[in-house]
Amino acid sequence: xxxxxxxxxxxxxxxxxxxxxxxxxxxxxxxxxxxxxxxxxxxxxxxxxxxxxxxxxxxxxxxxxxxxxxxxxxxxxxxxxxxxxxxxxxxxxxxxxxxxxxxxxxxxxx
Amino acid sequence: xxxxxxxxxxxxxxxxxxxxxxxxxxxxxxxxxxxxxxxxxxxxxxxxxxxxxxxxxxxxxxxxxxxxxxxxxxxxxxxxxxxxxxxxxxxxxxxxxxxxxxxxxxxxxxxxx
Numbered sequence: 001x002x003x004x005x006x007x008x009x010x011x012x013x014x015x016x017x018x019x020x021x022x023x024x025x026x027x028x029x030x031x032x033x034x035x036x037x038x039x040x041x042x043x044x045x046x047x048x049x050x051x052x053x054x055x056x057x058x059x060x061x062x063x064x065x066x067x068x069x070x071x072x073x074x075x076x077x078x079x080x081x082x083x084x085x086x087x088x089x090x091x092x093x094x095x096x097x098x099x100x101x102x103x104x105x106x107x108x109x110x
Numbered sequence: 111x112x113x114x115x116x117x118x119x120x121x122x123x124x125x126x127x128x129x130x131x132x133x134x135x136x137x138x139x140x141x142x143x144x145x146x147x148x149x150x151x152x153x154x155x156x157x158x159x160x161x162x163x164x165x166x167x168x169x170x171x172x173x174x175x176x177x178x179x180x181x182x183x184x185x186x187x188x189x190x191x192x193x194x195x196x197x198x199x200x201x202x203x204x205x206x207x208x209x210x211x212x213x214x215x216x217x218x219x220x221x222x223x
Contacts, residue, residue: 032209043200043214044153087153091209096160097143097168098202098212100153 003027004101006088012107017078021104023071023088032091033064035073037084038103044087047073078108113137116201116215123222129188131218133201139213140206142184144168144176146197147217153200159184160206191222 006023013019025033033050048055050062050071061074071088088101117132135142143158145168155168157176165176173195177185184203188195198219202212 034211041217043217045214046211049209049211089212096141096166097155097158098204100145102150102152 003099004088004090006086006101007104008102009104010107011104012109013078014109015078015080017108018074018076019078019106020075021073021086021088021106023073023101025069025071025088025090025099027090027092027099028069029092029094030090031093033071034089034091035060035062035071036087036089036100038087039084047086075106078106080108080110082106083108114201114203114213114215116199116218118218119216121218121220123188123191123220125192125222127188127191127222129191129220129222131186131188131199131201131220133184133186133203133215134182135184135203135213136182137203137205137213138181139203140181141204141212142178143202143204143212144174144184144186145200145202146170146195147200148197156186191220193222196220196222 035047036044037047038044050064054063059076063072085103085105087103090099114135144156145153159178175187201215204212
């Protein structure tokens, strides 16, 4: 079983749609969680950290369920510029390194 | 803003060459990482360093070595480049304390011919 798993995608949605990405992780001792965005041929960039209480940044909402070892990202009112690959990332506190999910590609269509 | 800079965007090297990929960060971060990214395989950790002169193997260290002589610089070395090392290489850094995120360099696309 992979350490971090994500919806395989791709997701093709019309502008204005709401889309949700799911992620599960296997290491119950993980403490830090992030969503990164990666555009084609570019480096990953932090979209948002994920906190236990859930957090929101504009159109983006992240949720963490430690009991189920599950992380989600909700994007409301999708824009064309949201088209990218979204990476779920877990920090392994014991190994002191990041574990990346395979990513889910989103295409927002006009 | 944190800046992580990789020395080259694109490199073409011949099989058997020794290749150096350089990464510099300007935020006094303790932790630095080298990943490679391949289609269908995602980001895989090659090596990381949690402080100067410290290094730890990641998931795929074979064929690579690293050097961290100064805090701001983390070098990835391909001792004898092979065609299966053709990939996108990404360097990242992170503050060593707290639940902090990683910042990435722009990536080096290496082609070994």
